[in-house]
Amino acid sequence: MSSPASRDIFRKFLTRKGLRATNQRLAIFDAALAQPEHFTAEQLLDYARTIDDSVSRATVYRTLPIMTESALLREVDIGSGEKFYRPNRDGDGTQVAQVVCLDCDKIYEISAPFMSWYGSTVSSKLGLTPVRQRLQVSAHCNRLRDTGTCPRRG
Amino acid sequence: MSSPASRDIFRKFLTRKGLRATNQRLAIFDAALAQPEHFTAEQLLDYARTIDDSVSRATVYRTLPIMTESALLREVDIGSGEKFYRPNRDGDGTQVAQVVCLDCDKIYEISAPFMSWYGSTVSSKLGLTPVRQRLQVSAHCNRLRDTGTCPRRG
DNA sequence: CTGCCTGCAAACTCTTTGCACGAAT
DNA sequence: ATTCGTGCAAAGAGTTTGCAGGCAG
Numbered sequence: 001m002s003s004p005a006s007r008d009i010f011r012k013f014l015t016r017k018g019l020r021a022t023n024q025r026l027a028i029f030d031a032a033l034a035q036p037e038h039f040t041a042e043q044l045l046d047y048a049r050t051i052d053d054s055v056s057r058a059t060v061y062r063t064l065p066i067m068t069e070s071a072l073l074r075e076v077d078i079g080s081g082e083k084f085y086r087p088n089r090d091g092d093g094t095q096v097a098q099v100v101c102l103d104c105d106k107i108y109e110i111s112a113p114f115m116s117w118y119g120s121t122v123s124s125k126l127g128l129t130p131v132r133q134r135l136q137v138s139a140h141c142n143r144l145r146d147t148g149t150c151p152r153r154g
Numbered sequence: 155m156s157s158p159a160s161r162d163i164f165r166k167f168l169t170r171k172g173l174r175a176t177n178q179r180l181a182i183f184d185a186a187l188a189q190p191e192h193f194t195a196e197q198l199l200d201y202a203r204t205i206d207d208s209v210s211r212a213t214v215y216r217t218l219p220i221m222t223e224s225a226l227l228r229e230v231d232i233g234s235g236e237k238f239y240r241p242n243r244d245g246d247g248t249q250v251a252q253v254v255c256l257d258c259d260k261i262y263e264i265s266a267p268f269m270s271w272y273g274s275t276v277s278s279k280l281g282l283t284p285v286r287q288r289l290q291v292s293a294h295c296n297r298l299r300d301t302g303t304c305p306r307r308g
Numbered sequence: 309c310t311g312c313c314t315g316c317a318a319a320c321t322c323t324t325t326g327c328a329c330g331a332a333t
Numbered sequence: 334a335t336t337c338g339t340g341c342a343a344a345g346a347g348t349t350t351g352c353a354g355g356c357a358g
Binding site for chain 1: 281283287288290291293
């Protein structure tokens with residue numbers, strides 16, 4: 001949930017960008033920024049509908065780019081078919097690596113400040129200017145392997 | 155193109171795995187390992203059909219996992235909707251980063267030996283065992299920005 | 309009022325799959 | 334002779350888009 005105060009912030013944000021502050025967009029903003037973890041477009045739709053049941057899937061998909069381009073959200077693509085999103089509470093997200101548990105699908109985010117240095121170094125040698133980088137580690141759960149149970153699932 | 159010799163190698167390879175050495179599979183193997191650059195499933199289909207025009211899209215998609223699981227090919231997912239593949243001529247591919255030019259879509263591969271160390275370090279802190287890692291940098295072409303022309307396109 | 313924004317549903321892209329036929333062993 | 338493998342076409346999943354109507358500014 002979010003307070004009327006955050007609504008006003010979103011409203012101003014949209015106006016500043018020359019976009020209209022529709023109830024659907026506001027509901028999607030509320031829903032997205034209330035998420036504690038990574039979420040998918042579909043999950044966002046579900047939650048946004050609890051705020052405004054007129055929100056459609058199309059509008060969610062049309063609003064997500066607005067939020068990511070403005071760095072309100074960070075897009076996290078772990079190559080699983082669907083994209084994940086996450087409120088961009090801290091930093092710009094270019095210095096964050098992900099560790100993905102292949103057993104419970106949980107995505108851990110790890111600070112990796114050397115990443116942008118690496119990106120710049122490697123890009124400049126090729127005559128390129130880095131835009132973004134991603135570092136992802138896919139891993140299996142030791143606990144699940146040893147005891148047959150992962151604390152994050154069953 | 156490939157010599158009859160490589161055909162025999164593929165034949166033995168398949169037999170060893172308990173799989174049948176069909177003409178379609180051999181054509182796909184030939185086509186895949188003849189690629190100098192990254193390629194998509196669709197491009198592989200096109201080329202494989204110049205060797206054996208009975209090759210179908212379904213068989214390409216069914217053969218790609220056989221080749222990647224055996225490390226003959228490396229799968230490179232840059233989050234662009236379609237997957238890329240590449241003959242795995244050197245190493246195991248777990249120590250290679252990609253630099254993707256957003257202007258010409260070229261994928262440069264860079265040796266990044268520290269990656270597996272990083273994966274292990276970060277995973278163990280979470281009670282996980284790393285399976286694979288990927289490090290990708292997306293970048294823009296300086297030449298295109300400065301002169302309006304990228305040597306890799308027009 | 310004007311035209312941006314919306315929901316709906318169809319379209320799209322890439323990939324997977326069910327089925328009956330065909331070929332490798 | 335057995336199966337495993339194949340092509341075809343349909344199904345899938347996630348996302349995008351054309352259109353007619355609706356609401357913000």
